[in-house]
Amino acid sequence: MSAVCWNCGGGAPGAEASGRFCTACKALQPPATDYFEFFELPRQLVLDPKDLEKRFYALSRQLHPDLFSRKSSREQEYSLESAAVLNDAYRVLKDPIARALYVLKLEGFDTGEQTTKDVPPELLEEVFELNMALEELRMGDTDVLPQLEAARLRFENMRDETDAELQTKFGAWDASHERNILTEIRGLLNRRKYVTNLIDKASHVPDRV
Ligand SMILES: [Zn+2]
Structure with a gap:
């Protein structure tokens, strides 16, 4: 996530609790590509599935593309991107094996097909x-x-x-x-x-x- 807002050039998009909306103009920012960052979680291998599910539903509500239908086209695009990342991130993080493979990849391990x-x-x-x-x-x-x-x-x-x-x-x-x-x-x-x-x-x- 960039340090300045794409919309107003100011604010502190990464500094707000959610990190998704500019603190100054409230514009939606592009989604974090790191799944843990997206869920506002530290990089970790043990996760509470109930907590993860709660975060998933909260984010689904917050980022739903319908909420952005009257916003700028760039925000509409970011809401669609965010919804896609949200689903991918949830699918990977809720499965302990997929989550572990993901962490290995983030940490620079080769997780290709085993030979x-x-x-x-x-x-x-x-x-x-x-x-x-x-x-x-x-x-x-x-x-x-x-x-x-x-x-x-x-x-x-x-x-x-x-x-x-x-x-x-x-x-x-x-x-x-x-x-x-x-x-x-x-x-x-x-x-x-x-x-x-x-x-x-x-x-x-x-x-x-
Ligand atoms: Zn802004």
Whole structure:
């Protein structure tokens, strides 16, 4: 957000509590592109979903494009932009995993698609056995079904454990903002994604058996 108002050249758009309207002429300012800034929150990994929802509805009312239909075309444009940022920001911030990926990106981490080299080594054997069982099932051997069910439960357990670990790391990063914690979080997110894929695989057994 710029330090001077686009409309009157004065005011202190960033200084007002909302930071969205010029303190002098009250004109709507362009939306902050940082989702946390947009929601007037510090950059943090643990958020209270109720508080976030309250902020979302308050901002929806404050920035609704209908309120700007009689304003200048520039303000109309900013209200539309703001509504779009609001929806994107809410979608990302309310989901703890999307939120963590977003923070990693803001902090300069590469969050692109994980590659096979990110496969947690301790899972290689599990993956091998899962593929074998799925192959046997395709050949018509339904005896492997209990094995697949057991594998699915194990993977779900792993995901839950990973989520618990993530929660702990989220709190630790919020308290210290230490970069090495983000590196650990990135590793956990990769693991979580991988395990989630395995749950999918173990759950989607062919219908014909
Ligand atoms: Zn102004």
